[in-house]
Amino acid sequence: MRHFPLLPLVTCSWFYYLTPDPFPFLSKLQTLQLQPPSPMASQSHPYLNGDSNTHIPKKPKLSSLSSSFITEAEIQSEFSHHDSTIARINNGSFGCCPSSISNSQQHLQLQFLSQPDHFYFSHLKPGILRSRTLLQSLINAQHLDEISIVDNATTAAAIVLQNIAWSFAEGKFNQGDVAIMLHYAYGAVKKSIEAYLTRAGGHVIEVHLPFPVNSNEEIVFEFRKALEKGKENGRKVRLAVIDHITSMPTVVIPVKELVRICREEGVDQVFVDATHGIGCTDVDMQDIGADFYTSNLHKWFFCPPSIAFLYCRKSSQCLDLHHPVVTHEYGNGLAVESAWIGARDYSAQLVVPKVFEFVDRFEGGIEGIKKRNHENVVKMGQMLAKVWGTNLGCPPEMCASMIMVGLPACLGISSDLDTLKLRTHLRDKFGVEVPIYYRAPKDGEVDLVTGYARISYQVYNKVDDYHKFRDAINELVGDGFTCTLLRG
């Protein structure tokens, strides 16, 4: 039959997937190579040898330890699987994942499939623990218990909000108690608030933010207004849901200040939805001070789809959060519950250490990446706004690695449907991938920019991507194109 040597099972389970493959027969399976068209980026560091993973750095600030930084060619190689015909300026929607990480993930998947019981009993828990430990240090959380790993921010929202629903159902909260959310909160989160909070008897108040926005003060002003409304008639504000960076339109919200105001005003709990947090903006749990904080790792932190963390500040209210998918771990704390929600593929959660290594290859690590992304997206945004004679949606200091750029008014964007159709048109006819936001004119406004493109900048982007977009819009304008042409 087979002639593979009897292989000793690896005993050092923590670093199982980081050490040389103990199942060499797996590599004989030629069919399972992820095939990027160009050669894989080499990862040799002359003096820092492979196994720099054998210690957990005390504070992995992800600054690069090696003087051999990733080169531009290596970066392009890592993302050579991206469709080369597309100017991919929408990292904000689905993120990205380098080939070397995908390969590591596939390796994990195959390890599970090769002997799942062994994987379950010996590798899964230590692997998740390791990922949580790295994340704890990264976001400056004080206790490991505070870090749970979940699929995405949408799941994290469901966890927090289901707990709120129980509080209403069990009489801890009174009917009519209030939750505050931003008008620009992500659609899924708004629905979740409806599904759990409104349904359970809570009252929701939206914070209406201006857009375009000019300063943090505008946001703070509106937030205070909404809080006052929430506290009218002696009602209690049980929860404030605040985006760290809104999705559409995208703006960086001054969360630290808003959390402080919430504390002053007696809001029970604050939940920061930072889908676009890690790898995009500064994320420090002590600095921000929220009760709950969630961020996706597959958007701006190079993890494969999908993985997010939910941070729950250690306090009495936090003890009762549960993952909605209940297993035998029920009651052992959210982190432990989330680490096992039935048989499924946990590889995206286990590949986190490899991702930290990847990020460390960049100059300045994640801080360097954030800084360069921000500078580049501002530069590209300003270039586009200048060429089109439009404006940005916010000042540069209120964006991170995404920015809203006004589209020429003559395109006639006058509905959400227009933005979808225009987006499809740009994808299909011009090979440009970019989401578009419809900003309805207010009373009295005329001849205004009604459409904003949300451009992103990530390490794989090039100036040409934005030139392609610039030229596409210029062509549409030159052709006298309007969105009415896309209807019907």
Place this chain on the structure above:
Amino acid sequence: MGSQSHPHPHLNGDSNTHIPKKPKLSSLSSSLITEAEIQNEFNHHDPTVARINNGSFGCCPLSIIQSQQELQLEFLRQPDHFYFSELKPGILKSRILIQRLINAHHLDEISIVDNATTAAAIVLQNIAWSFAEGKFNHGDVAIMLHYAYGAVKKSIEAYVTRAGGHVIEVHLPFPVNSKDEIVFEFRKALEKGKENGKKVRLAVIDHITSMPSVVIPVKELVRICREEGVDQVFVDAAHGIGCTDVDMQDIGADFYTSNLHKWLFCPPSIAFLYCRKSPGCIDLHHPVVSHEYGNGLAVESAWIGTRDYSAQLVVPKVFDFVNRFEDGIEGIKKRNHDNVVEMGQMLAKAWETNLGCPPEMCASMIMVGLPACLGISSDLDTLKLRTHLREKFGVEVPIYYRAPKDGEFDVVTGYARISYQVYNKVEDYHKFRDAINQLVGDGFTCALLYN
């Protein structure tokens, strides 16, 4: 075991370009998969391990893994395009195939979720809302089997008990000798549930229990539930599809869930939740709420935020795979059953023990008594013995502790749950037989595993 090599020169490959009207998964091509091809498909399994535990985590052939990886790469390549153009049609196609396979009347009745555990949470969260919103009264009852899966029991606690419901367990005998024993206990529990005018809102019934594993006569129990006025019946068939017969019209439950990665060769993980079209069904929601909230459970479940949906999209390929076997999934089920019974009987004879149930009450798993001299006397013993078998003998098999009842002595207290799937060979079970014989011969007892 039957050989499967029948090369047919005239029937060509591409029978996949149409969706058969009734994909009963019987082989349409006369070029059946060969034994060598089967072994190749499972080449990635650890060859040092006698893998007789398909029941826990299932299996996935290499060709399916490859298809899945292609899908994953497609997404990463241009995710927006994938999301807008491929995801929904792909999930729809999978749902259609599943609908036909299980004989559901309406496509709306089929939702795809991660696993049976998730399906249970969906059904039970709905029950919790019913209590919270006053549709049910405090103390209304839910019935479940004592042998219900641990996660489901916890889910019932988390959603039903917490919301004010009262849970009654059906105590089943084990070993079990006939269906009548099960029906008897079930009726007893139902009567108890209806005492003092209480309403039985939900019966949760395993189609095939996990540990110890027994096929439950669900059709009959569902019928009894209807007679006795139980509001809704939820059949947890984690081991359903590809293991036993699954026909929604025949079984008649309100909710039915089955994993597809256990016995239907899908990658981890995917399950379906069937919800019989009825007024009670309309209000189910996926607990992870997205912008699709309110558009029906199937649509909600098809988008629960950004994640890897590839396991759900690869279902058509899996149907192709199964069709390569003689008589498709029916043939696989039958051969698995015949083989696991044969292996179980062989082991029980070699060890002079007994099976946990008669052959007709098992599907592709069976409980085989372990020699009493091994001294299995707790759940912890079974875990340690299982680990010992894995590490020292290269045998992967879960073990169940069956506590002696009053008056019983010198009985079999440990049962191994052996599975049979297409990649298994007689040698796997011989390896297990010999391992136990060696332990017995060495005078091994579980007490030795502590320190």
